[in-house]
Structure formats: structure tokens, C-alpha cells
Amino acid sequence: MAAAAVPMTELRYHNHRGDLILRESRSRAAGYDWPQLSIHRGALQMLLVEAVRARLGGRCLRPGSRVTGFAETPGSGLRLDMVRDGVPASVRADILVGADGIRSTVRRAMYDESG
Numbered sequence: 001m002a003a004a005a006v007p008m009t010e011l012r013y014h015n016h017r018g019d020l021i022l023r024e025s026r027s028r029a030a031g032y033d034w035p036q037l038s039i040h041r042g043a044l045q046m047l048l049v050e051a052v053r054a055r056l057g058g059r060c061l062r063p064g065s066r067v068t069g070f071a072e073t074p075g076s077g078l079r080l081d082m083v084r085d086g087v088p089a090s091v092r093a094d095i096l097v098g099a100d101g102i103r104s105t106v107r108r109a110m111y112d113e114s115g
Contacts, residue, residue: 004047007035009026010023
């Protein structure tokens with residue numbers, strides 16, 4: 001991932017005129033022992049896809065599916081509720097990576113963002 005990402009040293013927020021609002025050190029520049037990396041979501045998703053295919057095989061992936069919800073199952077794992085080609089389905093999973101964007105179904109399910 002480090003090869004595809006940009007190491008962070010500083011975070012800056014600017015207003016619509018370009019005036020600096022906030023500047024904050026990040027990563028090792030802020031005194032942490034580990035780097036903070038920024039990566040395009042699509043590049044991260046492809047890295048994850050390649051890693052899963054290499055380690056677990058392609059059968060573990062469900063491209064074109066949309067997660068509609070999930071729940072922890074007694075004992076271990078998760079039940080993922082999803083839709084693919086308009087057909088609802090549920091599958092069991094050991095992990096769920098929520099790299100589904102700014103309107104994340106995964107984040108909304110984990111944290112009440114109603115206000």
C-alpha cells in the first residue's frame with residue numbers, strides 16, 4: 001500500500017478563497033511512531049481485491065454486489081445482507097471492509113449518524 005499511497009506530514013483546510021483555516025501535523029511529523037498514508041479509494045479497493053485473490057482465491061469476492069446491512073452472528077463471523085443484479089442474498093463472512101464511500105452503508109450501520 002505504501003507504494004500506491006502518499007505519506008502524510010500535514011493536514012490543511014482552506015476556505016473557498018484559498019485562505020488557510022487549519023494546519024495540523026500528521027503521522028511521524030506529529031510524533032507518532034507509524035506513518036499515516038493517504039490513498040485513493042479506488043486504488044485501495046484494487047489493492048484489497050488483489051490481496052484477497054492472491055491469498056483466498058476469487059470465490060471470496062462478490063463483485064457487483066451492494067451491501068444493504070450486516071449483523072454479528074453468535075459464535076463468530078458476520079451475516080452480510082446484499083443485493084446483486086436485483087436479487088437479495090445473505091452470506092457468512094469473517095470480515096467486512098467498509099470501503100464503500102462517503103455515504104457508507106457500513107458506517108451508517110455501525111454508527112448512528114441520524115444527528
